[in-house]
Amino acid sequence: xxxxxxxxxxxxxxxxxxxxxxTVARLPTYHEALGRLFDGRVEVVSSTALAEAAGVxxxxxxxxxxxxxxxxxxxxxxxVARLQRQIATRIGAASEWPVVIxxxxxxxxxxxxxxxxxxxxxxVVALVDPSPVLVGTTVTGLVVSDLTELEEVVRNxxxxxxxxxxxxxxxxxxxxxxxxxGVTSILNFASTALVxxxxxxxxxxxxxxxxxxxxxxxxxxxxxx
Amino acid sequence: xxxxxxxxxxxxxxxxxxxxxxTVARLPTYHEALGRLFDGRVEVVSSTALAEAAGVxxxxxxxxxxxxxxxxxxxxxxxVARLQRQIATRIGAASEWPVVIxxxxxxxxxxxxxxxxxxxxxxVVALVDPSPVLVGTTVTGLVVSDLTELEEVVRNxxxxxxxxxxxxxxxxxxxxxxxxxGVTSILNFASTALVxxxxxxxxxxxxxxxxxxxxxxxxxxxxxx
DNA sequence: TAGTGTGAATGCCTTCACAGCT
DNA sequence: AGCTGTGAAGGCATTCACACTA
Numbered sequence: 001x002x003x004x005x006x007x008x009x010x011x012x013x014x015x016x017x018x019x020x021x022x023t024v025a026r027l028p029t030y031h032e033a034l035g036r037l038f039d040g041r042v043e044v045v046s047s048t049a050l051a052e053a054a055g056v057x058x059x060x061x062x063x064x065x066x067x068x069x070x071x072x073x074x075x076x077x078x079x080v081a082r083l084q085r086q087i088a089t090r091i092g093a094a095s096e097w098p099v100v101i102x103x104x105x106x107x108x109x110x111x112x113x114x115x116x117x118x119x120x121x122x123x124v125v126a127l128v129d130p131s132p133v134l135v136g137t138t139v140t141g142l143v144v145s146d147l148t149e150l151e152e153v154v155r156n157x158x159x160x161x162x163x164x165x166x167x168x169x170x171x172x173x174x175x176x177x178x179x180x181x182g183v184t185s186i187l188n189f190a191s192t193a194l195v196x197x198x199x200x201x202x203x204x205x206x207x208x209x210x211x212x213x214x215x216x217x218x219x220x221x222x223x224x225x
Numbered sequence: 226x227x228x229x230x231x232x233x234x235x236x237x238x239x240x241x242x243x244x245x246x247x248t249v250a251r252l253p254t255y256h257e258a259l260g261r262l263f264d265g266r267v268e269v270v271s272s273t274a275l276a277e278a279a280g281v282x283x284x285x286x287x288x289x290x291x292x293x294x295x296x297x298x299x300x301x302x303x304x305v306a307r308l309q310r311q312i313a314t315r316i317g318a319a320s321e322w323p324v325v326i327x328x329x330x331x332x333x334x335x336x337x338x339x340x341x342x343x344x345x346x347x348x349v350v351a352l353v354d355p356s357p358v359l360v361g362t363t364v365t366g367l368v369v370s371d372l373t374e375l376e377e378v379v380r381n382x383x384x385x386x387x388x389x390x391x392x393x394x395x396x397x398x399x400x401x402x403x404x405x406x407g408v409t410s411i412l413n414f415a416s417t418a419l420v421x422x423x424x425x426x427x428x429x430x431x432x433x434x435x436x437x438x439x440x441x442x443x444x445x446x447x448x449x450x
Numbered sequence: 451t452a453g454t455g456t457g458a459a460t461g462c463c464t465t466c467a468c469a470g471c472t
Numbered sequence: 473a474g475c476t477g478t479g480a481a482g483g484c485a486t487t488c489a490c491a492c493t494a
Binding site for chain 2: 462463464465466467470471472
């Protein structure tokens, strides 16, 4: 939606080789839709069909894909396998990215268990939390490390992507330490605007805000009567 | 970000009394920032200060607030309490919205426990899942209902907002049933584009896609060398 | 004929710059 | 003097329409 409009915004992101931000944000959706709909059985797909599966307009899909170079055949459609490979390479789903999760509360635990990461090339390699109750326990086969060892954990795993699922108050301090250790991409679930240096990408996911946006529309419906 | 742009976009949303979608998406952030920074002690805030706390530009903040009518004083700033009240009313945070969560896996459980909903006027009033193992158990003080009773649950609670934390395959069917019972706002965590009638708002939160967008930028950094 | 690729046009959002209050 | 409110300008993103190709 909106997208974006969307909330969940990038910071410090440079214009990126001619691919507009809005397009980048949709590529994962296309990739996912391709995998979900056409597991080896369909060989060609039209822009109309794929667009519907991804929830966008056909012309938008075509324009987006044209940014990656052209992988369709006029009069026919797109070669599914080839297109999927191409998008995968571009969004890095072909590689495997180690990810560190900081904050092992309810949300952090859910993310550690989230099945949608693995097929997209992400592997959760470490969990970090300050709570003595949690440190040392095992979650999804990973031992929770103490927050004081954050630097060591990041160094050992070589992670450049981190997920922040801490309370809002702790987020900035943790982010600073992550960036200092070489993390350059942060997915932030805390409801704070993080300040990071140029070149570090942050995406914010504010679950409360998402619901609030829906409530706004509901509120408007109420007022209309 | 991209916000919005962004994935997570509204569907069926009408132009809304002159308030643009992009502004609506930021209002909850302003509301949250006001609450976090100024708990009763500061009476006036400038657009510059609030904008920094919310992670936007001062001019954007001013333009956004001007959509709500004018609650600032030239040469002085915004009356914190008054502004907060005004935004709260507009986004419906002054009311209390009952919310039904469908899908009580790791994510659904985390959402049921999420502390960020209550202060924004949301109360989780029901949990629904098809699994015989879960039905009847208690999560955060709520007994999990069977998916077959979905219609009854929605009717009894009077919820118009629902959260979908089901697998992708089940999402559309559940959405259809929710809409049929009068739900008009859906927060969708399943990685599927939902088809809903005019007048129903859907916001999609795709956690895997969020990470994938970050991976795209990392991939680009790698290729640059 | 069917469906991609893409300039052109439209519309939306953001940024700028300054007029207007206090 | 300081800071909001807002028209105007500029930049993106989306949509349209059609040339082009298999």
